[in-house]
Amino acid sequence: MRKRFLLTLLINLSVYSGYSQNIALDINSFYGGWNNELSAYYYGGAGISLLYEHPLKKGALSGGFALRTIDWGNQVTVNVGYNATYLLRDNWRLDGVSTVGLGLALFKYKPLLVWSFGYVPEFTWLRKKKIDYSMGLGIRYSNSPAYKNYGQIYQLLEFPIKIGVKYHLKGKTPASVVP
Amino acid sequence: MYLLNPIQKILLLLLLSGIFSCSYLPEEKVGAGDLILEETADYILLKSAFVDVSKAGIVFYPGGLVDPHAYITSFKDLVLEDNRVVVILKVSANLAILNSKKASSVISEVTYINQWIVGGHSLGGSTACIDVFNHPDNFKGLFLLAAYSVNDLAAYNLPCVSITASHDEVLELASFNENKVNLPEEINISSPAELPIGSTVGKTIYYEIEGGTHAQFGNYGSQEGDGMAIISPDAQQLLVIKMLQKFLLINQL
Secondary structure (H helix, E strand, O other), rough: HHHHHHHHHHHHHHOOOOOOOEEEEEEEEEEEEOOOOOOEEEEEEEEEEEEEEEOOOOOOOEEEEEEEEEEOOEEEEEEEEEEEEEEEOOEEEEEEEEEEEEEEEEEEOEEEEEEEEEEEEEEOOOOOOOOEEEEEOOOEEEEOOEEEEEEOOEEEEEEEEEEEEEEEEOOOHHHHHHO | OOOHHHHHHHHHHHHHHHHHOOOOOOOOOOOOOOOOEEOOOOOOEEEEEOOOOOEEEEEOOOOOOOOHHHHHHHHHHHHHHHHEEEEEEOOOOHHHHHHHHHHHHHHHOOOOOOOOEEEEEOOHHHOOOOHHHHHHHOOOOEEEOOOOOOOOOOOOOOOOEEEEEOOOOOOHHHHHHHHHHHHEEEEEOOOOHOOOOOOOOOOOEEEEEEEOOOOHOOOOOOOOOOOOOOOOOOHHHHHHHHHHHHHHOOOOO
């Protein structure tokens, strides 16, 4: 039963449709809503991410790097995620992008582990050209467990806003995304 | 660089940004004793159980790429002995220059303190000067730790104190000396005891700590390119606090 499930999953994952292979470059702005010291609105930092998106039968897998400023300074993470397509129209698409990140808070001599996960509903303008544009607003939790030895705040819940471009590695927006 | 495609260039930029954005980690937290810490996303506020609201609060910009918690111990005695509020600012990417209005905006949140002096270490000191330059009415005094002003504050009617360390090899002395013209009239002293008895409004007190280094103004270990200290961080910070206490006293702050 389990083997059959895995086989079905693998077949599903390996069938091309929906997405093309993309490189997504996003600029993010984070707005804080909660941390382990208080709940309040505050500006949480900015970041940039570069992700490779690989098409699946439904949606896409993504993986890449993200660099951002955060309460404890700067951090770099390796992010992996799944982009689920909710709505697909002639020239736009609505996805739900779930990601997890694992990386380092950037300190000299002693970088600290950080991890995070988040979900961003993302709207993409399908221009049927080499580059599409996207934007999204979501929620993200970040944690640097060891930073509690240095500062008070080491867990954050933020609302990221992102704008980005998707560069199609093979041609323009694939015809398969157009119903 | 010309051989790289756009994606490789972006990756290289990300890598270089990562390398050059590493901050100095503070020493691990120890028991704060009687010190009360209130931390938000924007600042770390230090106070004692009995705040003397008649005394000026101190708002402080940390040095470039130094975690702000590295200055808690530096100001602990000033807070506990004077019952004075100290606010250490948290700045984007640990680079004060990215938030040069932050002191002015944060002091408006601490409503029970009526007057403030602003200071900073290294890049944070220069940023404090930018804040004073843009918002001169917000502050009653200025103190710089291994820093100089690139803004012309010479005609500003503020008491200023500039503290350096003799074994600091990070501070560019040529720039420091060139930019003295941007601060009010220079008075050099070699110990806090030599401070004038009256107000130093419109003057800048220059005081060099013998045997100190750039990094020992905070508690984040040694800094690349810095000299070798011949006094301990505690001794250097004690001299800073003694100087500040007397400076604040004679200026009735």
